Amino acid sequence: MRSLGIGATERWLIVVMLLMGVGLSLFTSTFLTLPNLFDLLNASSVNIIFGVGLLVVLIAGGIDISFAVAASVVQYLTALTLGWIGGGDWALGLILAGGFGAALGCFNAFWIYQFRIVSIVVTIATYNLFFGLLMFFSSGVSLYDLPDWLTTRIAIVSVETANGRADLTILVVAMIACVAATWLLLRRTSTGRQLYAMGDNMEGARRIGVSLGAMHYLAFGWLGLMAGIAGLMQAHYAQEVVPNALYGRELDVLAAVVLGGARLGGGRGSILGVLLGIILVAMTQNGLNLLGISPYAFKMIVGVIILVAITLSSEGVGKLIGSWRGAPMRQRTAQ
Amino acid sequence: MTIQALSRDEARGLSRLADPEIIGLLALLLFVCIVFGAASGKFLSATTFTSIAFQLPELGLLTLAMLMPIISGGFNLAITFTANLSGLAMAAVLHAFGGVDAGPLAILLGIVAALATGSAVGWLMGAIIATTGAHPILVSLSMMIFVRGLGEFLTRGGDISGTPDAVQAIGQGTVLGVPAPMIVFAGAVLLWYVVMSRTRLGFATRMIGSNLEATRYSGLPTRRSLTMIYTLSGFMCGLAGIVMLARFNSVRVGHGEAYVLITVLACFLGGVDPFGGFGRVLPVAIALVILQVIASGLNLLGANQHLATALWGGFLLLIMVVRSIWASRFLQHMFGKR
Numbered sequence: 043m044r045s046l047g048i049g050a051t052e053r054w055l056i057v058v059m060l061l062m063g064v065g066l067s068l069f070t071s072t073f074l075t076l077p078n079l080f081d082l083l084n085a086s087s088v089n090i091i092f093g094v095g096l097l098v099v100l101i102a103g104g105i106d107i108s109f110a111v112a113a114s115v116v117q118y119l120t121a122l123t124l125g126w127i128g129g130g131d132w133a134l135g136l137i138l139a140g141g142f143g144a145a146l147g148c149f150n151a152f153w154i155y156q157f158r159i160v161s162i163v164v165t166i167a168t169y170n171l172f173f174g175l176l177m178f179f180s181s182g183v184s185l186y187d188l189p190d191w192l193t194t195r196i197a198i199v200s201v202e203t204a205n206g207r208a209d210l211t212i213l214v215v216a217m218i219a220c221v222a223a224t225w226l227l228l229r230r231t232s233t234g235r236q237l238y239a240m241g242d243n244m245e246g247a248r249r250i251g252v253s254l255g256a257m258h259y260l261a262f263g264w265l266g267l268m269a270g271i272a273g274l275m276q277a278h279y280a281q282e283v284v285p286n287a288l289y290g291r292e293l294d295v296l297a298a299v300v301l302g303g304a305r306l307g308g309g310r311g312s313i314l315g316v317l318l319g320i321i322l323v324a325m326t327q328n329g330l331n332l333l334g335i336s337p338y339a340f341k342m343i344v345g346v347i348i349l350v351a352i353t354l355s356s357e358g359v360g361k362l363i364g365s366w367r368g369a370p371m372r373q374r375t376a377q
Numbered sequence: 378m379t380i381q382a383l384s385r386d387e388a389r390g391l392s393r394l395a396d397p398e399i400i401g402l403l404a405l406l407l408f409v410c411i412v413f414g415a416a417s418g419k420f421l422s423a424t425t426f427t428s429i430a431f432q433l434p435e436l437g438l439l440t441l442a443m444l445m446p447i448i449s450g451g452f453n454l455a456i457t458f459t460a461n462l463s464g465l466a467m468a469a470v471l472h473a474f475g476g477v478d479a480g481p482l483a484i485l486l487g488i489v490a491a492l493a494t495g496s497a498v499g500w501l502m503g504a505i506i507a508t509t510g511a512h513p514i515l516v517s518l519s520m521m522i523f524v525r526g527l528g529e530f531l532t533r534g535g536d537i538s539g540t541p542d543a544v545q546a547i548g549q550g551t552v553l554g555v556p557a558p559m560i561v562f563a564g565a566v567l568l569w570y571v572v573m574s575r576t577r578l579g580f581a582t583r584m585i586g587s588n589l590e591a592t593r594y595s596g597l598p599t600r601r602s603l604t605m606i607y608t609l610s611g612f613m614c615g616l617a618g619i620v621m622l623a624r625f626n627s628v629r630v631g632h633g634e635a636y637v638l639i640t641v642l643a644c645f646l647g648g649v650d651p652f653g654g655f656g657r658v659l660p661v662a663i664a665l666v667i668l669q670v671i672a673s674g675l676n677l678l679g680a681n682q683h684l685a686t687a688l689w690g691g692f693l694l695l696i697m698v699v700r701s702i703w704a705s706r707f708l709q710h711m712f713g714k715r
Contacts (some may be wrong), residue, residue: 153694157701160651162452162514163641167693174687182683248447297519298585306512338530345523346564352511 048314051303054354055318062148062325066320070332076201076208078328083210086324087217088276092295093302094224094315095268100299101228103160103241103308104154108169109265110291112146113273115176117283120274129189139274140267146172148259152232155258169292176285186284191275193281217274220268228354229263237261241308297348298323323347398648402663409667413674420677427556431549433625433669434562435633438617440640440665441569442610443659447644448573449606450586450653451506456614456640457522457633461529463618464628467491468537471544487544491622492615498524499611503604526628538627548623557627558620565616570658571657572609586653635686642693643668645700657693669679 048056066073075138092109099106120139124130130138146168154165197209228234240257248254277283302312303320326347327340382459439456446453467487474483503522506513508524508544550557556563573579581602593599622628645651646668671692 071549153698158699159694159697159701163645163651163693163697166638167690167697168643169690170635170686171690171694172687174685174690175685178681178687239537268401293518293522297522306515336530339526339534341522342530343526345519345521345526348451348519349505349516349523352515353509 048305051313052312052318055302055315055322059318059325061255061290062322066325066329066332070329072205072332073329075205076203077206078332079325080199080201080208080210080325082321082328084279086320087213088272088322089281089291089295089298089324090217090317091220091268091272091275091282091298092220093266093320094313096295096299097313097316098224098228098264098268099161099303100238100262100306101308102257102303103244104258104261105296105306106150106161106165106262107292107296108110108113108165108172109147109269110295111169111173111176112143112289113269113276113291113339114141114285114288115119115146115172116270116273117277117288118180118185118285119175119186120270121277121283124189124192124243125187129191131191134339135189135274136271140201141270141338143266143268143270143273144263145266147262147264147269150247150266151262154262155255172284173289180285182285183267184285186281187364188277188281188283192278210223211279213275216271220271220318220358222312224264224268228313233257233260241310281288286364294323294344295320297344301351303349305316380524387687391638398657398660399663402647402660402667406663406667406670409670409674413670417677420674425677429666429669429673430559431624432554432673433665434556434620435617436457436636436639436643436669437562437662437665438565438613438620438637439457439636440643440661441565442613442617443583443637443640443651444569444644444656444658445573445582445606445610446513446517447615447641447649447651448586448653448656449582449603450589451606452498453502453607454482454514454516454517454637455498455502455524456610456617457636458521458524458528458630459495459611459614460618460621461628461630461632462498462524463491463495463539463615464530464622465531465630466494467622468540468628469618471540472518477539478542481543481572484543488619491619492612493617495611495613496608499609499614500604502611503607503659505622506607507600507603514583520569525630532630534630536627536629540622544623546623548620548625558624561616561620565613566658566662567714569613573658578605578609579603583654583656586650586655590656595676638689638693639668639672642689645693651697 063074072078096106096109116139119142120135126133150161150164150168152170153159154161159198196212198212198215199210207306224365228237236247236252237260239256240248240252240254244254247257265309273288276288280287287355298319299316300306300319301322302311302315302317304315323344325346330340330343331337412419413454419425439460440457442459444452446639467490470487471479471483474480474486479487493574498520499511504592505511506516547561552560573582581592581597581599584595584597585602585606586601589599618628621632625632643665644661647656649656649661671684675688680688
């Protein structure tokens with residue numbers, strides 16, 4: 043299990059997801075149909091791209107709440123640039139969006155690293171800076187005049203079922219690419235190990251020669267890159283660019299990523315956890331929707347789930363359970 | 378680390394002696410007033426300052442709610458929504474007892490309900506943080522999602538309006554020429570000042586912010602203190618909720634959402650250490666006045682609302698950079714090298 047990256051948190055999430063899946067399949071006729079499941083995946087893709095980006099920052103010991111607003115800025119800039127040069131294609135769009143996003147991420151890293159300001163404070167500031175400037179210069183006007191390639195739906199897998207057509211769109215491809223890239227960065231490069239080291243113990247990492255500056259720019263730049271790509275994908279999904287469409291999304295993503303076992307304070311978190319956390323939240327909302335529960339109750343229920351998850355998964359409770367299990371367990375944790 | 382801690386102590390000792398912090402903030406306040414006075418002829422008038430006095434308390438009470446968690450090394454992102462929920466509780470009680478015609482007893486009950494709601498939310502948050510050791514940003518964030526969801530669920534996204542005149546007097550009336558909300562705020566500042574500088578809890582708050590584990594090992598009840606810190610923070614949110622309800626004669630979930638940034642700004646402008654452990658109530662109160670003057674000034678000059686939001690963000694960065702540069706200069710001066 044360990045070798046597959048399935049830790050205790052991931053195991054719990056899988057169990058809860060399976061239980062929920064079985065329950066929803068029994069109580070609703072629509073949950074376990076291919077169109078619904080594919081839609082669930084398509085709709086979660088943008089959040090998963092945000093999520094793996096945020097995971098890198100959390101592992102490195104930081105936090106960022108400006109990324110969703112940054113993605114809106116990127117959407118707007120990319121759409122304007124594409125309009126200005128007259129068209130473009132997916133490759134150019136991705137380069138532009140990724141580039142703008144990474145630049146905004148490095149802007150955050152600059153203040154955090156050069157002036158040693160706490161990342162939550164910097165990103166609260168840049169959140170308002172980005173959003174205020176975006177709304178000011180765009181006057182809150184949405185862009186509908188997007189290039190054709192961006193608004194055309196592209197289905198990668200298309201299945202005809204009794205319940206209608208089920209499509210897996212290009213969103214899922216982008217999501218898998220981002221997940222794979224982040225996995226490579228975190229698990230297969232020494233840079234990834236250095237990010238974990240910095241998040242776990244910044245002073246210790248500095249003393250063994252980790253370049254803290256480079257790691258800061260990498261982590262926040264990576265989140266910016268992912269946010270840029272997610273922004274472009276969201277524009278593709280919605281077929282329009284609305285300046286405040288992603289406003290508030292950062293909290294949903296942050297909550298889901300933390301539900302997946304990433305720790306604020308750094309050094310811990312896995313890609314699988316992010317996937318499970320985000321899909322679990324999406325599944326909950328989907329299930330509540332299918333069960334006909336008022337959408338006003340969604341946030342409340344998601345909030346309760348996350349609060350309970352934090353309480354159960356935290357170290358304090360872990361220690362408590364450890365002491366119930368007896369001394370050998372404690373010795374092992376001590377080592 | 379020891380050097381850093383030492384220098385911080387030195388800095389505190391020095392600032393106590395001459396208190397350049399308060400003098401500096403007052404000078405900044407004067408400067409801001411002069412700038413806006415020069416920019417707009419209408420600024421330096423009784424009307425402006427009366428409106429500032431009416432607007433300040435809302436923001437001020439929320440800032441006080443943010444202050445204690447920050448000094449304890451934490452954060453409370455749920456302040457505005459806790460205030461909304463408390464206002465909602467009070468509005469619900471008033472409505473149950475006849476809405477606009479509710480009697481004094483109902484009003485009292487409503488106030489108690491609001492304060493109890495705020496304290497309960499804070500207590501729950503504090504209890505989770507204290508017993509599980511989960512990060513306060515995280516706990517308050519999920520609490521915020523929950524409280525916002527609960528509020529939206531209860532109101533279906535709408536607002537509840539209509540309160541008795543006596544309640545509106547809390548938000549809009551004056552006592553001997555002083556705006557009533559200002560009196561509430563002054564009382565709250567005094568309460569926080571006493572709690573932070575004269576009680577064990579205040580001492581424990583600063584110690585927890587400096588080093589939680591060391592505080593626990595020296596025998597202070599850290600769990601109880603943490604729970605208490607967030608309960609008090611929630612209590613203050615409840616008070617803010619009452620003032621907001623009274624000022625606008627209505628309550629809507631999401632009102633004042635943007636205040637979180639400005640409360641953080643006020644704390645850090647007022648010299649609170651972003652890593653926790655250090656911070657005083659009076660400088661923060663002066664910082665608040667500065668920010669409210671800037672806000673009203675921008676408003677009077679007709680600045681675009683979104684541009685103002687961006688300015689607040691830029692201003693927060695500026696303050697943090699100045700603090701960071703000042704701190705490193707100070708260290709260089711103290712020890713010759715960094």
